Amino acid sequence: MTPDLGVSIAGVSFKNPILTASGCCGYGEELADLFPLAKLGGLVTKSITKNPRPGHPPPRTAETTGGMINAIGLANVGIDEFIAKKIPFLEKQKTTIVVNVAGSKIDEYVELCARLNDIARVDMVELNISCPNVDVGGIEFGTDPKLTEETVRRVRKVFARPIIAKLAPNVTDISKIAIAAENGGADAVSVINSVVGMAVDPESWRTRITNNKGGLTGPAIKPIALAAVDRVYNSQCKLPIIGIGGITNASDVVEFLLVGASAVQIGTALFVEPDAPLKMVEGLKRYLARKKLSSVRELIGKVRKY
Amino acid sequence: MSKIVSEEAVITRRRDLHNNYYSLTFGPIHSLSACRPGNFVHIKLPTSDIYFRRAMSVAAVYPDTNELEIIFRVFGRGTTRLATFRTGDTLDVLGPLGKGFAKPRKSDRVICVAGGIGFPPLFYLASDLVQAGFDPKKIEFFYGGRSAPDIIERSRIKKLGLNFYPVTEDGSVGRTGLVTQFVRDMIENGRKEKFVLYGCGPEGMLRATNQIGLDLSVPGELAFEAPMPCGIGVCLGCVVPLVKGGYARVCADGPVFKIGEVVL
Ligand SMILES: Cc1cc2nc3c(=O)[nH]c(=O)nc-3n(C[C@H](O)[C@H](O)[C@H](O)COP(=O)(O)OP(=O)(O)OC[C@H]3O[C@@H](n4cnc5c(N)ncnc54)[C@H](O)[C@@H]3O)c2cc1C
Ligand SMILES: Cc1cc2nc3c(=O)[nH]c(=O)nc-3n(C[C@H](O)[C@H](O)[C@H](O)COP(=O)(O)O)c2cc1C
Ligand code: FES
Numbered sequence: 195m196t197p198d199l200g201v202s203i204a205g206v207s208f209k210n211p212i213l214t215a216s217g218c219c220g221y222g223e224e225l226a227d228l229f230p231l232a233k234l235g236g237l238v239t240k241s242i243t244k245n246p247r248p249g250h251p252p253p254r255t256a257e258t259t260g261g262m263i264n265a266i267g268l269a270n271v272g273i274d275e276f277i278a279k280k281i282p283f284l285e286k287q288k289t290t291i292v293v294n295v296a297g298s299k300i301d302e303y304v305e306l307c308a309r310l311n312d313i314a315r316v317d318m319v320e321l322n323i324s325c326p327n328v329d330v331g332g333i334e335f336g337t338d339p340k341l342t343e344e345t346v347r348r349v350r351k352v353f354a355r356p357i358i359a360k361l362a363p364n365v366t367d368i369s370k371i372a373i374a375a376e377n378g379g380a381d382a383v384s385v386i387n388s389v390v391g392m393a394v395d396p397e398s399w400r401t402r403i404t405n406n407k408g409g410l411t412g413p414a415i416k417p418i419a420l421a422a423v424d425r426v427y428n429s430q431c432k433l434p435i436i437g438i439g440g441i442t443n444a445s446d447v448v449e450f451l452l453v454g455a456s457a458v459q460i461g462t463a464l465f466v467e468p469d470a471p472l473k474m475v476e477g478l479k480r481y482l483a484r485k486k487l488s489s490v491r492e493l494i495g496k497v498r499k500y
Numbered sequence: 501m502s503k504i505v506s507e508e509a510v511i512t513r514r515r516d517l518h519n520n521y522y523s524l525t526f527g528p529i530h531s532l533s534a535c536r537p538g539n540f541v542h543i544k545l546p547t548s549d550i551y552f553r554r555a556m557s558v559a560a561v562y563p564d565t566n567e568l569e570i571i572f573r574v575f576g577r578g579t580t581r582l583a584t585f586r587t588g589d590t591l592d593v594l595g596p597l598g599k600g601f602a603k604p605r606k607s608d609r610v611i612c613v614a615g616g617i618g619f620p621p622l623f624y625l626a627s628d629l630v631q632a633g634f635d636p637k638k639i640e641f642f643y644g645g646r647s648a649p650d651i652i653e654r655s656r657i658k659k660l661g662l663n664f665y666p667v668t669e670d671g672s673v674g675r676t677g678l679v680t681q682f683v684r685d686m687i688e689n690g691r692k693e694k695f696v697l698y699g700c701g702p703e704g705m706l707r708a709t710n711q712i713g714l715d716l717s718v719p720g721e722l723a724f725e726a727p728m729p730c731g732i733g734v735c736l737g738c739v740v741p742l743v744k745g746g747y748a749r750v751c752a753d754g755p756v757f758k759i760g761e762v763v764l
Contacts, residue, residue, distance in 0.1 A: 220734040248746045255737035465730035
């Protein structure tokens with residue numbers, strides 16, 4: 195018996211629970227040089243904004259213990275070019291397509307999602323209300339429950355398919371933001387975006403990236419992410435959770451499912467091992483077989499706590 | 501479309517080139533047929549305190565045995581670790597990556613400008629040209645370093661039969677000074693020739709070579725370096741600013757860019 199890896203989130207079915215995270219898989223084309231995207235549960239595109247953004251000057255990334263810090267600055271081609279040049283490629287891919295959007299005003303989220311609503315192949319949108327790398331917007335939305343609720347509520351009116359709110363860990367209580375997203379009409383939450391971090395070169399006394407602070411990602415943040423998923427899962431928020439943060443292999447995936455995630459996204463691990471999601475799919479199959487489980491769904495929320 | 505492969509490759513040969521320079525040859529590399537001069541590989545270093553892979557230019561390919569050679573200098577954590585691997589060890593090699601050098605026309609006089617550890621891609625370029633029947637006497641290979649030990653693989657370069665000009669800042673081998681001043685002299689003295697420049701080296705050297713190209717209207721290409729988290733174009737971490745505005749990814753849009761294209 196081959197174990198069933200399929201999961202369903204807000205009525206959208208995924209052939210397996212492994213998605214690639216926004217900003218870590220480009221617009222899909224780049225990874226398609228390495229493996230068929232059809233093997234992924236889903237793909238989340240780089241945050242799209244209304245206008246194209248060049249991003250911050252280099253250096254934009256620094257290596258840190260067990261991970262990295264980045265301040266790419268939401269560099270992206272903008273919604274017009276995204277629809278004209280990137281969507282046609284994505285439309286051909288046999289995997290779930292999630293388009294991540296970001297804005298500096300609520301109106302921008304609404305405008306972007308209204309346009310994406312006309313493209314049937316955009317299965318879901320993910321609202322990046324939590325990017326630590328832009329001066330205006332981004333982080334303010336994700337740290338303020340009122341703004342979160344309002345943003346989701348207004349997007350809800352223009353986007354007919356499921357909406358995911360992507361939450362920031364840089365708050366006192368992430369479950370408050372998750373509840374606000376649910377009240378606004380979100381269908382799922384993804385937990386977590388990158389953690390604010392900093393790196394300094396002791397020789398030159400310089401900060402290592404031009405934006406000085408950036409988003410810490412990779413294995414270094416996995417425990418923070420697990421705790422955040424656990425917190426949201428055990429709150430009043432009943433939305434399905436997509437776990438993100440430092441996932442490197444199949445056993446990391448299992449940990450996230452156990453604390454309550456229904457699916458996961460893989461970010462920084464793709465930089466070190468571009469085919470990591472494929473290995474995780476295989477590893478997950480072996481794990482389920484070894485544990486004599488028929489479906490990956492049997493793991494969700496089954497953590498045994500002291 | 502070239503197929504990029506991540507594979508466990510065995511180190512078949514390790515050479516200590518002295519003064520902290522090393523050569524590692526890997527095999528078998530199955531994606532080798534897609535490899536061009538200017539391409540690089542991204543090597544995983546299985547240690548918890550080194551997270552990114554390290555980019556290494558391809559220095560040579562051996563199609564008969566499906567092997568690929570890199571040459572590096574021990575610089576920081578990553579290359580210190582890389583130097584500890586021995587013949588028989590395996591490493592995860594991702595490649596070939598990036599866009600390579602454009603081929604010169606038969607009538608061109610090729611000038612290679614290598615600085616320090618910018619040598620490997622230009623050595624591969626020159627070897628590949630000679631192998632393909634390009635007249636070695638029409639290749640001028642300038643190689644600059646601080647001191648004699650920085651000019652590695654001299655006998656291997658000479659064996660190609662090209663015109664070889666080592667240049668050191670302290671005069672311990674070859675001519676004394678900065679390599680770019682001699683390049684400028686050659687172009688200024690050879691007005692009628694159709695020169696084409698290929699450069700790789702430290703930023704100052706790239707800047708000077710770029711300026712020579714612009715001042716004397718000589719076309720050419722430069723290979724750049726940048727910190728590279730992914731090497732495959734998905735993270736947007738490795739960018740350089742472009743003269744026309746915006747940024748380009750060194751890993752996927754480069755590492756080779758035309759003279760005059762990048763803000764230096
Ligand atoms: C396309 C390309 C080709 C290269 N070819 C060669 C080659 O043939 N031979 C060779 O010796 N070196 C080459 N390099 C440089 C090499 O990848 C190493 O990054 C460099 O030698 C730094 O050494 P390290 O990793 O030991 O330093 P560390 O101190 O461990 O790393 C320094 C920091 O710089 C980051 N970093 C990684 N790559 C770079 C980079 N390219 N420039 C600046 N910072 C970086 C690291 O992630 C780390 O945070 C190449 C780089 C690129 C991008
Ligand atoms: C280089 C880089 C760029 C990113 N860009 C985005 C982005 O545009 N939008 C977004 O919502 N998240 C972005 N992220 C965050 C990731 O999607 C993910 O939430 C985070 O990296 C944590 O997961 P990880 O530890 O598996 O990388 C980016 C992360 C990295 C490393
Ligand atoms: S290293 Fe990631 S885009 Fe170039």
